[in-house]
Amino acid sequence: MHHNGSKLVGSAQLRRKDSLLQHGSVILDQKQDAMAYALGLGSFAKTKENQEHSESQTALASKRHACLKDLVEVDRTSLEEAIGFGFSKVFDCTFSVYDLTFEEWQVVDSLKSDPEKYRV
Template identity: 35%
Template sequence: MHNKQVWRLIPLLEASGNVQMKIDRWLLAQHQSGKHPPTLRFYTWSPPAISLGYHQRQYPQHWQKLIWKGQKLDLVRRPTGGRAVLHQGDLTYAVVTSGLVGNRMAAYQKICEFLIQGWKAIAIELTYGTAGRGYIHNPNCFGTATGADLVLPNGTKMIGSAQLRRGGVILQHGSMRLQPDAELFAQVFGAESFTPVQLNLSVEQIMTALTTAASDCFEMQLELQPLSQFEWDEIQAQPNLEC
């Protein structure tokens, strides 16, 4: 029996959007330079934030002044493509890996396989979305579901993912909606129809199901390893991406 590849699992982390994006960029660069194994991690955004896709230049001006529960909403730029995502009441996953064969879509689907399997294990069926014609003109990532997104049986988008490739190395991260605030969503994206997903699951249950599925889908074993102080120093030394 061959030895399974070992991936790093970074414990659940709550931090600002800029810090989370720095970590993802750092993990990608480290893996690309051969200093770091493939990695899986889960995180939340504090304060809540709107993340903009790397190339997204147009967005409503009022996004810079949004307040929720007395706290200013962060506006953060991702290193990945796609459109704006509201990070509040969600859980984000990030996968950094290499050696996936095929085109961008094949890589998306290979990575999304662990999401489909993991959620299925906790009785939630997800399938790939189909892009409507509104996709190009919609600044809201959750407004339309493309083939890179995962939707519930009623068509509600549950997970939106975005990807960055550097040579053979891929960073894919995505937002999983758990308990979003419908009022805040309307404030950000206007009167778009919005169906909150009622999940009676803890973040721990979700992460356990997803890490088990990831080990299976990527045929690897995960080793839990928090970021060291040295790594934190390197991560924090990076500049923020400008909004």
């Protein structure tokens, strides 16, 4: 989803036989130079030429992405509730919110401990 040429929502789908996995991201409120840094376009260049290139890439990344808060005043909780409501309505389902069990936290910790596969 785009607004005035800037990406607001990113999403992708994966189809396998009778299944569909939909995943996406909504940037609620973020400094766009942080996005450039995350994409490796940050201003850490050592030479002036590389610095200028890096700055232009950072500016480009800032123009390519938009935050939801740039368009409408919304907080995270309201956004989560709206997305949950929309999914419930469209897919005729209900969602439950619960804390992770001790065993689930152990799985999380084991995944976090593998720096080759996951970074936190």
